[in-house]
Amino acid sequence: MTDPLDETIRIEGGQVLATLIRLTGDIDRAEDALHDAVVTAADAWRRDGIPEKPGAWLTTVARNKALDRMRREAHRLPKEAEAFRLLTESAGEEADHDGRDDRLRLLFTCCHPALSPESQVALALRTICGLTTVEIARLFLVPEATIGQRISRAKAKIAKARIPYRVPDAHELPDRLRAVLTTVYSVFTAGHHAPLGELDERVDLADEAIRLARVLVELMPDEAECIGLLALSLATNARRRARTDGDGEIVLLADQDRSLWDHEAISEAATLVDSVLRRGRPGAYQIQAAIACLHGIAPSYAETDWSQIAELYALLEQRWPTPVVRVNRAVAVAEVCGPRAGLDLLTDLAGGTAERWHLYWSTRADFLRRLGDTAAAAEAYRQALACPCNDSDRRFLTRRLTELESPRP
Amino acid sequence: MPRYAALIYGIEDNGESDPELWSKIMAEYMHFGEAGGAAGVIGGGEALQPTSTATTVHVTGGAKGGDVIATDGPFAETKEALGGFYLLDCKDLDEALKWAAQIPGAWHGRVEVRPVIDFSQM
Numbered sequence: 001m002t003d004p005l006d007e008t009i010r011i012e013g014g015q016v017l018a019t020l021i022r023l024t025g026d027i028d029r030a031e032d033a034l035h036d037a038v039v040t041a042a043d044a045w046r047r048d049g050i051p052e053k054p055g056a057w058l059t060t061v062a063r064n065k066a067l068d069r070m071r072r073e074a075h076r077l078p079k080e081a082e083a084f085r086l087l088t089e090s091a092g093e094e095a096d097h098d099g100r101d102d103r104l105r106l107l108f109t110c111c112h113p114a115l116s117p118e119s120q121v122a123l124a125l126r127t128i129c130g131l132t133t134v135e136i137a138r139l140f141l142v143p144e145a146t147i148g149q150r151i152s153r154a155k156a157k158i159a160k161a162r163i164p165y166r167v168p169d170a171h172e173l174p175d176r177l178r179a180v181l182t183t184v185y186s187v188f189t190a191g192h193h194a195p196l197g198e199l200d201e202r203v204d205l206a207d208e209a210i211r212l213a214r215v216l217v218e219l220m221p222d223e224a225e226c227i228g229l230l231a232l233s234l235a236t237n238a239r240r241r242a243r244t245d246g247d248g249e250i251v252l253l254a255d256q257d258r259s260l261w262d263h264e265a266i267s268e269a270a271t272l273v274d275s276v277l278r279r280g281r282p283g284a285y286q287i288q289a290a291i292a293c294l295h296g297i298a299p300s301y302a303e304t305d306w307s308q309i310a311e312l313y314a315l316l317e318q319r320w321p322t323p324v325v326r327v328n329r330a331v332a333v334a335e336v337c338g339p340r341a342g343l344d345l346l347t348d349l350a351g352g353t354a355e356r357w358h359l360y361w362s363t364r365a366d367f368l369r370r371l372g373d374t375a376a377a378a379e380a381y382r383q384a385l386a387c388p389c390n391d392s393d394r395r396f397l398t399r400r401l402t403e404l405e406s407p408r409p
Numbered sequence: 410m411p412r413y414a415a416l417i418y419g420i421e422d423n424g425e426s427d428p429e430l431w432s433k434i435m436a437e438y439m440h441f442g443e444a445g446g447a448a449g450v451i452g453g454g455e456a457l458q459p460t461s462t463a464t465t466v467h468v469t470g471g472a473k474g475g476d477v478i479a480t481d482g483p484f485a486e487t488k489e490a491l492g493g494f495y496l497l498d499c500k501d502l503d504e505a506l507k508w509a510a511q512i513p514g515a516w517h518g519r520v521e522v523r524p525v526i527d528f529s530q531m
Contacts, residue, residue, distance in 0.1 A: 112502075114502055114506070160524050161502045161522075161523075161524045162411050162500075162501045162502050162524065163501070163502045163503075164500075164501035164502065164503050166503075
């Protein structure tokens with residue numbers, strides 16, 4: 001059974017932290033206060049039972065903890081006195097505050113152009129979604145220490161250079177958008193592929209990203225890429241229930257039970273894609289959304305419009321030349337032209353960052369297996385297993401490797 | 410009110426080569442000074458003589474009392490040099506960046522915005 005406190009922190013922690021940051025005006029101070037409140041909750045909830053609104057309980061207790069700390073420091077530090085004044089003035093305000101504005105405000109702060117793009121994403125995932133540095137490191141294929149450094153540097157800059165907590169004015173919005181979209185998409189990815197541990201789907205994180213994407217569309221209806229992002233998240237998330245079987249094992253797209261897909265979400269996504277592509281400004285999210293919708297409307301894996309998907313990936317690669325896009329393009333091309341063509345597209349990636357990504361190796365392994373090169377395929381699966389991946393990925397790869405090494409008679 | 414230093418970097422040119430451009434830039438700075446002054450944002454600032462007039466002083470030994478060595482110019486000859494600065498009193502970085510973008514040096518070169526340490530807060 002999940003611990004109710006862990007559950008509250010996982011689901012509502014980001015919201016609580018965003019509100020605390022608004023109230024205290026400082027990320028570190030907010031994190032300290034939340035930590036204090038969690039320690040208090042561990043005792044109080046066991047003793048008195050779980051409060052009716054656990055998130056609001058944490059916010060109130062954390063706010064009081066922050067007040068205590070700052071009251072102690074206020075007499076010697078003018079900065080603390082100022083923060084204390086702010087916090088006291090805002091007392092009671094959070095009761096009817098839904099916190100949505102806080103998260104959006106924090107999102108724009110995390111995605112401020114004065115921070116490096118890498119720091120923006122890391123900070124948002126840490127503060128808004130409550131991911132650990134290990135989880136973020138896994139998502140971006142970089143060492144944990146690097147992520148830790150990016151986050152602490154960004155927090156220091158926000159505090160020292162006074163990067164404000166506010167939603168940008170209308171005329172600034174488009175410029176600030178790109179980083180925000182990247183961040184929301186990273187949140188979705190984090191939800192869709194749980195970084196570490198036994199259980200996959202961080203369901204609420206994916207829902208959270210979709211909710212954030214809806215807010216972005218509402219805020220910036222003229223921005224085609226906001227709609228692209230929403231459609232992409234919806235269409236991808238629609239396949240969620242079919243992605244794993246009853247034992248939590250990964251089910252490949254080819255083997256998924258398509259009746260488990262959320263066809264209502266797919267049709268919402270397809271409608272969004274159709275309307276937004278007509279605006280004639282196809283960006284990376286719109287292209288990916290179009291791909292996801294082509295998968296979503298296909299009656300079976302074999303009857304998927306692979307040649308259009310391959311073309312869309314080629315278009316995407318022009319805008320966004322990453323190993324991930326290349327690997328996906330190779331998969332689509334292999335469906336149209338065979339595994340040799342797919343393998344050829346992976347050649348450029350050898351020796352690069354892709355080699356730390358298990359899907360690069362397992363895709364390669366699959367092409368080699370289909371070409372009958374069992375020894376090379378097995379070696380590629382072993383390389384995949386040497387990369388960071390979650391338990392169900394690991395079991396899937398091990399199963400594939402075992403099948404290769406002991407072929408059925 | 411937090412204070413920021415807006416450090417103006419650009420290619421050094423006294424304007425001898427193009428007096429017309431020089432007077433245009435001067436007019437632009439005049440305009441910025443009026444706008445920033447009226448808004449109460451400019452807390453100070455100076456324009457610097459070119460690095461060819463600079464003298465670098467170093468005291469050897471890593472402690473007070475060492476030999477004083479004065480050399481001509483800055484340490485390294487870079488293409489762009491610090492040509493002047495403003496002190497901007499702004500409520501946050503967004504406001505400071507907004508004003509920094511109106512300094513003519515931002516389009517003739519570039520402007521580095523750095524928060525000033527407030528020792529009364531330490």
